[in-house]
Amino acid sequence: MKAAVLTKFGAPLSVREVPDPVLGTGEVLVDVVAAPVLPYTGEALAGDRGFQLDLPVTIGIGAVGRVRAVGPDATRLAVGDWVLCDPTLRSRDHALTPDIMLQGWSARGEGGLRLQRPYGDGSFAEQLLVPTENAIPLGPIDPANAGRWVAATVVSLVPYGGFLAGELRPGETVVISGATGNFGSAAVAVALAMGAARVVAPGRDEKMLAELEKRFGSRVRTVVLTGDEDTDREAMAAAGPVDLVLDLLPPSVGGGPVRAAAMTVREYGRIVLMGGVQDDLSLPYRWLMRNGITVRGQWMYPRWANLRLIELIRSGLLDLNQFEVTEFALDDVHAAIEHAAATGGKFHATVLRPGNDTNPVR
Known part of the structure; x- marks a missing residue:
């Protein structure tokens, strides 16, 4: 062959x-x-x-x-x-x-x-x-x-595995860190297919952000990142209580944008790390502890996720x-x-x- x-x-x-x-x-x-x-x-x-x-x-x-x-x-x-x-x-x-x-x-x-x-x-x-x-x-x-x-x-299987790890539930609000990338843009579609009420899509690629709004309408709220952690965190959190943050940022990105997105999550919220970022991630100990935050790393997806994703496609979702x-x-x-x-x-x-x-x- x-x-x-x-x-x-x-x-x-x-x-x-x-x-x-x-x-x-x-x-x-x-x-x-x-x-x-x-x-x-x-x-x-x-x-x-x-x-x-x-x-x-x-x-x-x-x-x-x-x-x-x-x-x-x-x-x-x-x-x-x-x-x-x-x-x-x-x-x-x-x-x-x-x-x-x-x-x-x-x-x-x-x-x-x-x-x-x-x-x-x-x-x-x-x-x-x-x-x-x-x-x-x-x-x-x-x-x-x-x-x-x-x-x-x-x-789509990669972000789908992240949402399964983060136990995404219908009606929740999700921040997708890296939403304008290859896996991140697919993550927007997958989150909505799984029933997310709102997806917050931050990024620097304004053309792609506009495309996400055009494709998916009012359930997607885009945020143009400035590079300032505090400013970006406030802009992402403005969508309302964030239940889940999924990070899909590539290796070229440092820890700052990851942290800015992660710290938008509400009390008892969840953070799933799936990207390729090489820097260590510094999150405040007392913030994690007092707010009951769950942080989970996830590589790929469980074996049975394939069948469930196929069903999402077959159903038209x-x-x-x-x-x-x-x-x-x-x-x-x-x-x-x-x-x-x-x-x-x-x-x-x-x-x-x-x-x-x-x-x-x-």
Whole structure:
């Protein structure tokens, strides 16, 4: 099969023939129809993000495709079924603290690197081998919409996991720190789909803030950030009692904007940290203690979140048509990476179409 292989950080991807994956027990083999190209893919391949990967490896995080073959432990999946390939892989031998890796993308610690040995290769390829539990049934879909499905699910699952961790309830007010970014803008749509009464969307990108207001109307209140913590905190808090703050800010941001958003939360409110900020976060001890504030870190999402997010899409609460998709062939992967960086996500998704979506058995 053909795949895009990373041989060295900082080197271009090599699109070449590689051995077909070999199906084993506890696995599903999928013909990849659509794979997302995240806006920071170029940074990851250059090594700027510090991701742990054993090279060489086929790159690519997540996919939508059709089942080519299943192992003996699959009792419901069948050849030809449409599936979402969840890139969050967990070890099976410790239920409380499983090792985790993102297939074709990064790992967490030594245990995550060990998971790469059987499952390191990602979705920029014609076929993808995943553990059985990571092939999530989608039900019938229009093949033309495969790109939208993968764009909506892979990007939206991250903030959805944050809202689940923060126990978002219908009728609550949410501050999304980083709302004008790729994951942050998707978070606005997900929060409203989950029943948030109001979403406060702070950011510096005034064009994107105006777009959020246009898309979602009066339930979204935008705030143009000034860079002054006190001023920004007061502007965000003006929307009323804030029940939950979800931080999705990128590595380039310091701790100040995180703190400004976090401290808008009401007494007994919740803060969920999911971004890539590298600085330590200083929050006042007495404020946390006296107000009963819950602060939680969250990386990715629980396994069952996939099914619930698919149901949100199927119900129409989360609209696939919000995502504009530009598709590229696998041979054009370098152009796809450049396009993803230039468009910056924010409801504009870049997708690879590696193979044939009409017949999963060739």
